[in-house]
């Protein structure tokens with residue numbers, strides 16, 4: 001038995017993958033072997049983690065053998081094909097894509113909210129040697145994670161009836177291509193040109209907001225990001241009847257997502273201070289109290305918590321409270337949540 005966990009990172013050269021590498025080091029995750037995977041284009045590149053260099057490999061049959069956990073962040077298709085192979089090779093797959101999230105057999109986990117559903121292993125214990133261990137764990141969508149972290153203490157204390165959320169999502173949520181596209185188009189716009197639509201976003205994003213993240217359904221009018229938030233929130237909070245409605249917007253900020261949230265409580269809260277205290281009691285939340293003291297996307301970037309500010313009562317319904325929720329989509333919205341899942345499994 002060894003007290004180290006052997007780790008794979010698929011998508012190690014992407015913005016989520018690089019955040020995984022940063023946080024594995026920063027959080028002193030007890031990794032032994034570390035294998036990095038990306039596309040053919042990155043084969044042979046080197047990445048430094050703490051004081052060791054690791055060479056990027058491509059995926060191939062048997063490439064996960066000997067690993068205990070593999071973090072996937074290369075998109076739905078790679079996860080669909082390769083997460084089951086990681087399991088066959090003996091590992092737990094923690095998947096950042098949307099491939100398995102709504103599968104009823106798969107745990108969709110935010111540790112602060114439903115971490116009790118995770119399997120538990122001792123350091124050195126192999127997932128494959130422990131029968132019954134769930135072997136694919138899904139990481140939720142980034143905008144869902146920060147929302148459910150903020151809702152959890154309110155759900156526990158008051159019960160929640162209805163949630164309405166509008167998002168302001170940064171371009172890093174669309175990967176490294178999204179960041180490049182905003183920077184290139186902004187440069188062009190500043191030079192007096194009119195940027196054209198690029199490969200990542202449905203329209204030019206420089207100095208503009210796009211009310212579409214993912215394909216829009218001609219039947220419901222919702223885009224795929226909105227559907228993810230609505231379905232995933234009910235599953236993670238274990239509130240099948242929760243009324244939740246989402247409207248998502250891509251904004252020309254580089255990193256972190258913000259959300260305005262209207263939450264209707266089942267039991268009344270007496271004051272803003274009481275709601276702020278309830279929120280502050282939640283795991284992973286930092287509350288900015290008062291009126292003109294609030295977190296921003298730039299402030300939250302490079303940081304772990306889900307920040308909440310501008311808490312106040314809705315003037316048209318005394319049981320509805322409004323709040324501003326901000327978090328780093330690459331950290332709590334992706335890599336941090338994935339690592340926290342692994343930390344809880346092996347705690």
Ligand SMILES: NC(=O)c1ccc[n+]([C@@H]2O[C@H](COP(=O)([O-])OP(=O)(O)OC[C@H]3O[C@@H](n4cnc5c(N)ncnc54)[C@H](OP(=O)(O)O)[C@@H]3O)[C@@H](O)[C@H]2O)c1
Pocket residue numbers: 010011012013014015016017037038039040041042043059072073074075076078096097098140141142172173174175176177329330333334
């Ligand atoms: N960005 C976010 O805020 C966020 C939040 C939650 C979940 N996610 C999910 O995380 C995943 C990755 O997102 P990202 O934002 O990090 O995207 P990204 O910056 O575009 O990175 C994509 C990664 O996938 C790799 N890749 C592409 N084709 C591959 C292949 N055939 N085999 C192995 N690796 C391959 C890329 O490698 P190369 O560099 O070699 O091309 C790169 O490392 C997506 O499923 C996304 O939905 C993202």
